[in-house]
Amino acid sequence: MISALQWSTLFVCALVALFRTPSALRGENRSLFGVFALATFAVMLSIESNYTVIDAWLGSHNYANLLLRFVIYGTVLLAGYKIARGFGHPTTVPLLLGPVGLSVLAVIALATIVPFLMANTAGTSVGMAAIPDQSEDNRQLIRLYTAAGRLYPAYVAGCLLPATVGAMRSRLPGLVRSGAAVLSVGAAAMILLVFGELLPGPLVFLQYFISSTAVLGLVAGLALIWLGRVAARRGSRNYPSLADAHRAPGQENIAAEEL
Amino acid sequence: MSTADICRISGLKRTTLAQQLVRGKVAETTVVSISRALGLNPAESLANFSTFADLTRLAQPPTPAELVSQVATMDLLQAVITRSAADPKDGSGTLRALSPAPHATSVRNWVDAIDDGELRHRVSAATGVAPQNYSAQLTANRLSPELAVATSRAGGVGLTGGLVATGLITEAEAGWPVDARQSALDALSDGELVALAGERLQALGKTLRRQEQEQAQTEKIWENLG
Numbered sequence: 001m002i003s004a005l006q007w008s009t010l011f012v013c014a015l016v017a018l019f020r021t022p023s024a025l026r027g028e029n030r031s032l033f034g035v036f037a038l039a040t041f042a043v044m045l046s047i048e049s050n051y052t053v054i055d056a057w058l059g060s061h062n063y064a065n066l067l068l069r070f071v072i073y074g075t076v077l078l079a080g081y082k083i084a085r086g087f088g089h090p091t092t093v094p095l096l097l098g099p100v101g102l103s104v105l106a107v108i109a110l111a112t113i114v115p116f117l118m119a120n121t122a123g124t125s126v127g128m129a130a131i132p133d134q135s136e137d138n139r140q141l142i143r144l145y146t147a148a149g150r151l152y153p154a155y156v157a158g159c160l161l162p163a164t165v166g167a168m169r170s171r172l173p174g175l176v177r178s179g180a181a182v183l184s185v186g187a188a189a190m191i192l193l194v195f196g197e198l199l200p201g202p203l204v205f206l207q208y209f210i211s212s213t214a215v216l217g218l219v220a221g222l223a224l225i226w227l228g229r230v231a232a233r234r235g236s237r238n239y240p241s242l243a244d245a246h247r248a249p250g251q252e253n254i255a256a257e258e259l
Numbered sequence: 260m261s262t263a264d265i266c267r268i269s270g271l272k273r274t275t276l277a278q279q280l281v282r283g284k285v286a287e288t289t290v291v292s293i294s295r296a297l298g299l300n301p302a303e304s305l306a307n308f309s310t311f312a313d314l315t316r317l318a319q320p321p322t323p324a325e326l327v328s329q330v331a332t333m334d335l336l337q338a339v340i341t342r343s344a345a346d347p348k349d350g351s352g353t354l355r356a357l358s359p360a361p362h363a364t365s366v367r368n369w370v371d372a373i374d375d376g377e378l379r380h381r382v383s384a385a386t387g388v389a390p391q392n393y394s395a396q397l398t399a400n401r402l403s404p405e406l407a408v409a410t411s412r413a414g415g416v417g418l419t420g421g422l423v424a425t426g427l428i429t430e431a432e433a434g435w436p437v438d439a440r441q442s443a444l445d446a447l448s449d450g451e452l453v454a455l456a457g458e459r460l461q462a463l464g465k466t467l468r469r470q471e472q473e474q475a476q477t478e479k480i481w482e483n484l485g
Contacts (some may be wrong), residue, residue, distance in 0.1 A: 003306075014366045024474055029483075029485065032484060032485075048361055082484055083483075083484065085479075086479060086480040086481075086482070086483035086484040087480060088476065088479055088480075167480075170473070170476075171469075171473055172473060172476060172477055172480070173477060176477060176480055200405075218424065225480060225481070226484065228481070228485075229485035230475075232481075234312045242463075242467070254368040254480045
């Protein structure tokens, strides 16, 4: 069940990245392709069978997990920067890349690397929940490392939410608003994931759903906005004009209220 | 006459009509289309339904303000230019025919024309439709037929005005004389005409500016995320 969920998430991400490849080759907005490619790589790396292979190659000390953390940081930072620029919320870009944003990133990066290096991480285990060294100290260190790993996506998501929710309620084109809505769902999931540790034992599996929602929300939301542009290029109506503002309503505009 | 025949002569989709009949809810637009196809007056046909029962019985001519509200903004501006010509009998000053109602802001202009300041509250109280939903319909230049009639009632004017403003029925079908709008326009003093045209232009400017801002915002989103 969970494996199917992860593989379908991977499939969606890979598909979107694939569709974005031609425009990336043409040099159009390559960072968007970067977001899709990084997200695909991150999802791929979080699936057990892939993780095991890659971690074995990296020395079976779960360096693959550390790599995954930083791939995620890179993905959310890049996506967050582009989303903040696009939706034009004046405070969002400094919150991500200003002194505050960079300090948050630095602190979280340290809080990720230090516990990882201090812990005994020998023995490949996806999610690092089942590594051989289960001593209390080691478990605390791993827990700290995991919590730090979830904090940065949540921080970025928190910065973006006002902008995406605002866009959702605006009068922008339909696909852009739907994209903003899906991005908001993804951002909410990223924030929820911080509290994943608090889930009681039998509900721990929900974390997989929340993290899939977060990734899919990000990728699908961006894809919808991109689709909106494709649709707009095909449509005729691109710029508001006097002639446009003064088009009389046709019969189809009348609300089809019923007797 | 079968349902199929009705669809053929009125141009309605068979599935649409069938669905409306099954649900026992036939849209006003359907009644209007069928009436037109059968050569009946749509307003009289609508009057067969309880919601619109007094539509024709309480027929009263539109007020001058209502008539002028159904003149398109560009036609108002044309009238300003025509009147400002040095010699009204000059060739360039000849009147062109007004474009038929409804126009791009006809619904809001009509409501404004009959609004005494409390109209929206009365409509809201009478129909239970929240004022913000009502305003949203006006902004989108539409109004459900039921609300249009309720608005007329609340405004104490003829019941067909709103149906013309929303484009459900034509001026002729509502019983408006052919040159009623032109006469009402001609009856405006220069001051009234220019002030009205100014109001319309201001509203149009606001709409266009908002659209331009939205367009700029959309461009920015696509520049970064498209």
